[in-house]
Amino acid sequence: MSADAARAASPFPSAPENAAHAVRTPALRLLEAMLFAAGEPLDEATLASRLPEGADLRALLAELSADYAPRGVNLVRVAGKWMLRTAPDLGFLLARDKPEPRRLSRAALETLAIIAYHQPTTRAEIEEIRGVSTSKGTLDVLLESGWVRMRGRRRSPGRPVTYGTTELFLVHFGLDAIGDLPGLEELRGTGLIDARVSAGLTVPLPNDDTTLKDDEDPLEPEFNLSFAPEPETDEDTEE
Missing domain, CATH: 1.10.10.10 (Winged helix-like DNA-binding domain superfamily/Winged helix DNA-binding domain)
Structure with missing residues (x-):
């Protein structure tokens, strides 16, 4: 086969034809x-x-x-x-060539969503929104994933830790900014929120500004990123 015939039979563009690209x-x-x-x-x-x-x-x-x-x-x-x-x-x-990621439980997903939309938020505030107690393990999983971080301490009795999302959270979910999270109408459109839900329901505008709020103090330098002793539960329980 001649060189010209070989080039004509080739499925790839010749060098001159592809040079512009x-x-x-x-x-x-x-x-x-x-x-x-x-x-x-x-x-x-x-x-x-x-x-x-x-x-x-x-x-x-x-x-x-x-x-x-x-x-x-x-x-x-x-x-x-x-x-x-x-x-x-x-x-x-x-997907089959990647390691199987650890699947989050429903409790962890709900907790992550609350932190993303309501940050900075405390464990007690998360429980108030969910209506159930949140186990220490649920927050531990989110911290270990790198999607959630400890921000500071709330200036309130007990000085509870406040939580927020991380840059890795944005990267994993393909978000340019936390404000790209879906709003109420988008959530209704995807079926994640029932369209019949009360008209008074609102979804807060998420804000992951790293600056501590007026009611937050920084974490202590020696803070070891662990929780204070709390009752252990294997799963979230109804209040």
Whole structure:
């Protein structure tokens, strides 16, 4: 077979035909390499500091994002940072190659949702919203997952610990900011909240600002990230 015939039979474009798609400026290539090699999302300040002087980071990100949009890997913004992530429509095909994640119990999911929407919140406040006692193990699981953190202590009797979500929570759920959590109408649309629920029901606007509130004190330096002694229960119990 001649060289011309072989090129014609090949399913891949020839080098000259594909050259336009392969052209990338040095700055764009460097940006792509940084995002590919990073083990975690990168903020724009970090990206800009490593690009050639005068590079337009926003324009480069927009170009790279558009370039990756139809591919198996997408450039996405999560937690205010940038990362390369498997295209959503292909995730289920790769799930079998990943370690089976630990499934959260219903109690843990409810607790996580309350913390996300009501942060900063205490264990007692979580129990008041749920209407059931929350076991120490439930909060331990969320802390170990890295999705929840201890923020500080409430200025109230007993000085209970306050909880909030983390950047890892945003990354895991693909959120750019905590405000991207669904609102009441979106929750009703997905069926997570019954449409017949009282019209007086409201969903708070979530806020994960790391600054302590006026009624919070910082955690003690020697605080060992464990809970104070509390009655142990295997599961959440009805009050």
